[in-house]
Amino acid sequence: MNKVVVNPENYQNTYLQYLNQCFPNWGNETAYNWVFERKVGENASDILLLKDENNEVIAGSSITYRIVQLEDKSSINIGIMTGSWTLPQARGKGCFSQIIEESKRICFSRNVPFLTAFVTESNASYRRLKEAGFYCKIADNIFSNEVAFSTNQDFSSVKIIPVNIDVLHAKYQDLSSHYSTFAYTKEEFKKQYANRLTNTQCISINQTLFLYEDTGAIIKLLFSSGFNSQDLVCFCDWMRYKEDKKVMFFLSDVSKIKIAQKANFHFVKGFLTIQKTHESIIETAEIFKNISINLGDKM
Known part of the structure; x- marks a missing residue:
């Protein structure tokens, strides 16, 4: 069995090198700090490494922590496996399975x-x-098409507005009356949704607020205060005409997924996989079946 090292000292630069080796262009020190050093809730992130019999590092992962607020206003803590990697020479040898078990522990x-x-x-x-028995909650990556949805889109309702954290956080909290959601204080929401690695902006379309991030290659729609196909298509067409870029967003709600399917968006099927960390804990599916996740919730 490989040796496990948790939270090694002065390891940031080396860990960052491994991430970029396994995932080319993963990011720099700024990206590392935003993903792993930023605390949401009471738990700071954990880093774990696997070393082989020669004491050589062969794999690693992180656990970032979040709070999920349920529909009844109670809350639970979750850990998210983030940036897991295995060096090429160690792949197929059970490293990821060991990382799963250590992360649960x-x-x-x-x-x-x-x-x-x-x-x-x-x-x-x-x-x-899935083989390890994780519950798989649908959580799809969704993209607009290579061309605009409409050649005569009316943009008269589009208004560029400031990123107002008070308003956006309040709109985000409104979701919790209908869904389970990730929970943030106003300051945590600002750091998660607005103070990201690239610039965030906001527009209003027919009173619906769209908060987005321009990564250079694509527009990431982080949060919208409402969800209907007309305003969503208008937003995507605006970005196609204004920036000549596709839009990416994220959906875990089945009713919203059906709206996006009917509007002919492109889907990359995905999941939020979940498993309890001890046998004594209640079963998973009922807790997470009605969770609503935005692209802004992700790293």
Whole structure:
């Protein structure tokens, strides 16, 4: 069995090198700090490494922590497996399975009852998590098309507005009356949704607010205060005409997924995979079946 090292000292630069080796252009020190050093809730992120019999590092992962507020206003802590990697020479040797078990152990030791991970259907990690018995909640990556939906779109209702955290946070909190959601204080929401790695902007379309991030290659729609196909298509067409870029967003609600399907958006099938961290914890499916996740909730 490989040796496990948790939260090694002065390891940031080395860990960042491994991330970029396994995921080319993963990011720099600024990205590392935003993903791993930023605290949401009471638990700081954990880093774990696997070392082989020669004491050589062969794999690693992180657990970032969030709070989910349920529809009854109670809340639970979750851990999210973030940036898991295995060096090429160690792949196929059970490293990821060991990372899963160690991550569950760490979460349980912190009174965190559920371990989660975001994956796409084509990802090898999804297949391994499914085999390990993780509950798979639909959570799709969705893209606008290469061309505009309409050639005569009316943009008269589009208004560029300031990013107002007070208003956006209040709109976000409105979601919790209908869904389970990730919970943020106003300051945590600002750091998660507005103070991101690239510039965030906001527009209004027929009173619906769209908060988005321009990554250079694509527009990431982080949050919208409402959801209907007409305003969503208008937003995507505006970005196609104004920036000549596709829009990406994220949906975990089945009714919203059906709206996007009917409007002919492009889907990359994905899941939020979830497993309890100890046998004594209540079952998973009933807790997470009505969770609403935005692209802004993700790293």
